[in-house]
Amino acid sequence: MELRVDAKEMQTVLNQLFLKYGFSENKAILLSETFTENTLAGINSHGVNRVPVFIEYIKNGIVKIDAEAKKVQTFGTIERWDGGLGPGIVNARKCTSRAIKLAKKHGMGLVALRNTNHWMRAGAYGWQAAEAGCISILFTNTKPNMPAWGGKDSRIGNNPFVVSIPRNEGHVVLDMSLSQFSFGKIHEYDLKGQKLPYVGGWDKHDQLTKDPKSILGNERGLPIGYWKGSALSMVLDMLATLLSAGSSTYKISSRVHETGVSQIFLCIYPKLFGDDQLQQQLVDEIITYTHDVAPMKPGDRTYYPGERALANTIENSKNGMTINKEIWESILAL
Structure with missing residues (x-):
């Protein structure tokens, strides 16, 4: 059974919940805002639905509520950070902000994060970068939940992957798992x-x-694309592990719970090229070309990455978010 919940109500309830479980006021606001934004975008699977699991991870000591990502090494425009097993959302927001700052100073910035937890909806950080005027390429490894192509047991992660491009009439944000x-x-x-x-x-x-x-x-x-998705999963795991000096899917597999994952935050600041109008024109002509096509079936149409998430956010802001009643009741019980 489903019900509708207003975004303001959800954010208030979640903020009270996170305060109850010991988060600082600033972190409680950040967490409640992010979980609500994810649900507004229609991504309940990585929004409201994940809250009870997140609380269980806190109760079990897997997520360290007071821990926060810290810089451990600097190599020019590349930095390594350690998440201290803190909340994945808090760490990801911080590392995205740092990659944006590096990009605006140098044109490009990369933060490689190790020892962090699930960042929930990966696309949230692509939207964050796009709102700051940055192109971003972001990805994470995970516990093994897919077989490598040709194998039987799961040995690779579905390693969510994000690419975002700022755009005046709606940012382009690809957010996809490799499953x-x-x-x-x-x-x-x-x-x-x-x-x-x-x-x-x-x-x-x-x-x-x-x-x-x-x-x-x-x-x-x-895996998406069968053997191709399998290969891409392996390569992203390798990059996240090597650049962060963190844990691979192999190492994560030895733990009872998915924790201590490795993530990459790469940002590029396109305004440095000085041709913003041309950039917008080039992106718009690609979108127009792909929109201007006969549908495969009546009523169908094409979408650019992020278009439906933006439409969902507008619709759900007006009319409330449709969520699972059992999930919401379990959150209120917490």
Whole structure:
């Protein structure tokens, strides 16, 4: 069953919740804002739905509420930071801000973060960079939840990947996991009692399936592009691990819970080129060209990355966010 909740109400409830669990006032505001923004964008799977799990991680001592990312090494425009196993959202916001600052000073800045926790909706930090006028390339490794192509057991992560491009009429923000469906999205389908629209992973009989419960039980997601997604997952894991001197998916697999992940925050400041009008024109002509096409089916249309998230935010700000009643009641109980 679903219900509608106003964004202001959600943010107030979540702020009180995070204060109750010992967060400072500033961190409670940052967390409640980010979880609410993610839900406003229609990404419940990495917004409100993740709050109970986040609280469990705090109770279990996996997320250190007082820890915060700190710089440990500097190499010109590249920096290494250590998250101290603090809240992933807080660490990611801070490292995105630092990468933006480096980019605005040098044209490009990269922050490689180790020992952090789940950053929830990866795209939130792409939007943050775009709002600051920066192009961004961001990614994280995860626990193993996909088989490497040709293998049976999960050995690679679905390593969420973000590219954002600032644009006057709506930022372009690609936010995708390297599994056909993120596991948060699979869980969302399961909550609704629905099948996936396409196969999303393997069941216990090694058959590709649309059944979310079967995939969640095995945590064997299907890589995007089959062998291509498998290879891309490995390379992103290698880059995140090498640049941060942090943990790989292999190391993360040895832990009971997914923690101590490695993340990359790369920002570029395009205003330094001095041709902002041309940049907007070039991006707009690509969007116009892809929009101007006959639909495959009546009622269908094309979207640029981030277009639907922006539309959802506008719609949900007016009419409230549709969320799972059971999830909301569990948050109120907390």
